[in-house]
Amino acid sequence: MRGGAIPLLAWACLLAVLMAGNWVWTGDAIQVGAFGFAVLVIVLAAAWLVATHRGAIRRGPPEPPPPGRAEAAPDLSFAAVLAAIAVASILFGLTWAYFLVYFGGGLLILSLGRLALEVQAARASRELHESRSLPDSAEQERGP
Amino acid sequence: MSATAPAVTTVSRASSVFGAAASTDHKRIGLNMGLASLVFFLGGGVMALLMRTQLAQPHMQFVSDATYNELFTMHGSTMIFLFVTPMAMALAIYLVPLQIGASSIAAPRMVLAAFWIWLSGGIIMQLGWLTQEGAGRSGWFAYVPLSNSANTPGVGQDLWTVGVILAAAGLTIIGGCVLATIARRRAPGMSVMRMPVFTWTQLVSALMVVGSFPVLILAMALLYAERLGAHVFIGYSGAIDYQDLFWFFGHPVVYVMFFPFLGAAAEVIAVNAHKRWFGYAAFVASMLAFAALSMSVWSHHMFTTGGVTNQYFAFTSTALVVPAGVEYFDMIATLIGGSILLRTSMLFALGFFLQFLIGGLSGIFIASPVLDYHAEDSYMIVAHFHYTLFAGSVFGFFAGIYHWFPKVTGARLREGLGRLHFVLLLIGTNMTFLPMFFLGNYGMPRRIADYPSHPGWGTLNLLETAGAGVIALAVATFLVNVVVSLRHRDAAGEDPWLGHTLEWATSSPPPRHNFERALPPITSYAPLLDLRQRAADRNGAAMTRVPAGRAGLGPTPQEDAP
Numbered sequence: 001m002r003g004g005a006i007p008l009l010a011w012a013c014l015l016a017v018l019m020a021g022n023w024v025w026t027g028d029a030i031q032v033g034a035f036g037f038a039v040l041v042i043v044l045a046a047a048w049l050v051a052t053h054r055g056a057i058r059r060g061p062p063e064p065p066p067p068g069r070a071e072a073a074p075d076l077s078f079a080a081v082l083a084a085i086a087v088a089s090i091l092f093g094l095t096w097a098y099f100l101v102y103f104g105g106g107l108l109i110l111s112l113g114r115l116a117l118e119v120q121a122a123r124a125s126r127e128l129h130e131s132r133s134l135p136d137s138a139e140q141e142r143g144p
Numbered sequence: 145m146s147a148t149a150p151a152v153t154t155v156s157r158a159s160s161v162f163g164a165a166a167s168t169d170h171k172r173i174g175l176n177m178g179l180a181s182l183v184f185f186l187g188g189g190v191m192a193l194l195m196r197t198q199l200a201q202p203h204m205q206f207v208s209d210a211t212y213n214e215l216f217t218m219h220g221s222t223m224i225f226l227f228v229t230p231m232a233m234a235l236a237i238y239l240v241p242l243q244i245g246a247s248s249i250a251a252p253r254m255v256l257a258a259f260w261i262w263l264s265g266g267i268i269m270q271l272g273w274l275t276q277e278g279a280g281r282s283g284w285f286a287y288v289p290l291s292n293s294a295n296t297p298g299v300g301q302d303l304w305t306v307g308v309i310l311a312a313a314g315l316t317i318i319g320g321c322v323l324a325t326i327a328r329r330r331a332p333g334m335s336v337m338r339m340p341v342f343t344w345t346q347l348v349s350a351l352m353v354v355g356s357f358p359v360l361i362l363a364m365a366l367l368y369a370e371r372l373g374a375h376v377f378i379g380y381s382g383a384i385d386y387q388d389l390f391w392f393f394g395h396p397v398v399y400v401m402f403f404p405f406l407g408a409a410a411e412v413i414a415v416n417a418h419k420r421w422f423g424y425a426a427f428v429a430s431m432l433a434f435a436a437l438s439m440s441v442w443s444h445h446m447f448t449t450g451g452v453t454n455q456y457f458a459f460t461s462t463a464l465v466v467p468a469g470v471e472y473f474d475m476i477a478t479l480i481g482g483s484i485l486l487r488t489s490m491l492f493a494l495g496f497f498l499q500f501l502i503g504g505l506s507g508i509f510i511a512s513p514v515l516d517y518h519a520e521d522s523y524m525i526v527a528h529f530h531y532t533l534f535a536g537s538v539f540g541f542f543a544g545i546y547h548w549f550p551k552v553t554g555a556r557l558r559e560g561l562g563r564l565h566f567v568l569l570l571i572g573t574n575m576t577f578l579p580m581f582f583l584g585n586y587g588m589p590r591r592i593a594d595y596p597s598h599p600g601w602g603t604l605n606l607l608e609t610a611g612a613g614v615i616a617l618a619v620a621t622f623l624v625n626v627v628v629s630l631r632h633r634d635a636a637g638e639d640p641w642l643g644h645t646l647e648w649a650t651s652s653p654p655p656r657h658n659f660e661r662a663l664p665p666i667t668s669y670a671p672l673l674d675l676r677q678r679a680a681d682r683n684g685a686a687m688t689r690v691p692a693g694r695a696g697l698g699p700t701p702q703e704d705a706p
Contacts, residue, residue, distance in 0.1 A: 004327030
């Protein structure tokens with residue numbers, strides 16, 4: 001992820017310059033507020049990238065992942081689909097039939113619970129895989 | 145080696161419909177989103193045909209005035225929220241991880257949930273057709289006070305508002321995930337200045353999505369509150385505030401609907417000219433500037449309201465020609481000296497650039513407040529944005545489809561049917577939208593269900609309606625091409641076009657985790673072209689057709705055959 005934050009910060013700078021121009025020229029609170037929101041979102045995203053990996057602010061290509069590191073990749077997630085349908089159900093219920101708000105709320109709680117289990121299972125699988133593959137990679141590094 | 149560590153599958157794969165619907169494979173989600181968008185495109189197209197039938201001659205009354213209002217509102221909303229923008233996102237979901245050498249997209253569960261949120265929004269929006277008062281009918285921008293409950297009563301408009309909130313929320317989440325994918329999951333060796341041109345266009349689009357779409361969600365939430373009886377947008381200043389919030393999304397989205405297709409057309413041109421995309425660094429800089437400027441031009445939609453500072457927005461709107469000029473310069477320079485193959489994808493890419501030019505140049509006219517006062521709310525505006533979004537983006541979309549169809553399905557689309565599709569679409573597009581410039585100049589207002597029998601108006605409108613029919617024929621030809629090409633497959637192989645980017649370094653369609661063998665070394669934004677050039681240099685082979693040092697390998701042996 002090396003360098004990942006650089007385009008975001010470059011773009012946020014450009015946007016900030018244009019926002020300053022808008023502020024000076026128009027002085028419109030709504031316009032400056034909307035502009036400021038966009039700049040803030042991008043700066044926060046860049047800050048998050050830098051906080052999770054210092055290399056995000058440094059130039060150069062990304063490094064290879066450390067040996068033995070695995071990543072959990074689920075093939076399916078019914079919980080994610082149900083969570084989405086729950087959110088849609090709540091909003092649809094507000095407009096059409098109020099019982100759908102309760103239905104959606106219940107479904108959302110269930111799907112988020114299921115999602116938490118999925119994430120937990122994925123983490124366990126990854127840790128198991130890493131614990132199995134680490135000795136192999138350590139042997140490979142030691143060589144014959 | 146892909147960008148990320150080896151993947152451990154944690155949930156078994158299902159081959160059923162449910163499996164396809166709940167798959168977290170970015171390719172499956174991208175495909176689902178693309179197919180759903182295409183269905184909405186067909187629906188939006190039917191609405192356009194109904195409108196054009198109504199306007200074929202004066203006093204037709206094919207549909208009622210109220211239905212006409214619903215049609216133009218839902219046509220615009222469908223095309224923007226449910227076709228062009230999500231199709232751009234679908235391309236990002238499918239292709240960006242492949243182009244940057246990643247094994248998957250970032251936060252695949254969120255992308256999956258976002259797809260379903262967007263799709264639910266689209267369905268809810270269309271459910272308005274089934275209500276007694278009809279679907280949303282206050283324009284795709286739903287200006288206040290026209291869209292409040294006093295002026296547009298009924299559940300249909302509420303469903304429209306909720307549908308837009310959901311669709312925008314889904315697209316925003318996807319934009320964030322695309323951004324995270326590009327920032328965090330690039331393959332070793334792929335620095336930001338080695339990312340393919342298409343990925344750059346998706347990066348700036350994602351930046352605009354996360355920066356501007358939440359403002360639309362806020363505007364729609366406030367509109368919903370207004371419809372429930374809260375006094376949010378009061379009087380003239382309230383109306384202007386709503387327009388500011390709406391267009392803060394509404395103009396950037398035009399570029400979200402443009403940049404990815406620009407990237408697709410750029411990839412197609414570079415590959416079919418057998419040359420590296422010219423001026424990469426300038427292109428990247430111009431994309432960043434283009435995206436930033438396009439976030440700062442929104443109030444040119446409000447020049448005639450008297451509520452905004454026209455000078456600032458005229459300045460930024462006119463400044464857009466500079467980065468746009470850089471992109472056109474790059475495109476022309478890529479073509480010069482290239483060994484050009486006029487495949488269907490290339491025809492569409494060239495059509496994209498040429499026709500978008502008409503949309504862009506007419507945009508410079510109306511970026512001037514003085515001229516905009518003349519053109520505002522006339523068919524001149526309709527012609528302008530259809531030349532950018534239909535004659536531009538949709539041509540870029542088809543360029544991308546013909547280019548990447550073999551990667552997605554493993555089969556090529558038929559060239560003969562493709563050329564017929566291109567010719568019909570080119571004729572239909574210009575028959576439909578070019579006369580609109582003249583009608584607009586003559587003073588025909590937009591969003592009217594009928595018009596007076598002024599000399600020439602009926603003829604031009606009839607021509608437009610005939611053009612819309614030709615467009616429908618072109619789209620039907622495309623669908624036939626897809627069916628024929630899938631039923632009688634012309635196997636494409638891994639890299640049928642001698643592509644430049646990493647998606648062509650894997651099987652067609654790609655496996656679950658994208659790359660099953662080591663990626664080639666990434667030394668530039670065209671790693672496969674580098675690889676072929678190095679191999680050719682090593683073997684001492686002369687480049688075919690193209691002067692040495694300037695291009696990649698020439699056409700495939702089959703294409704060279706007489």
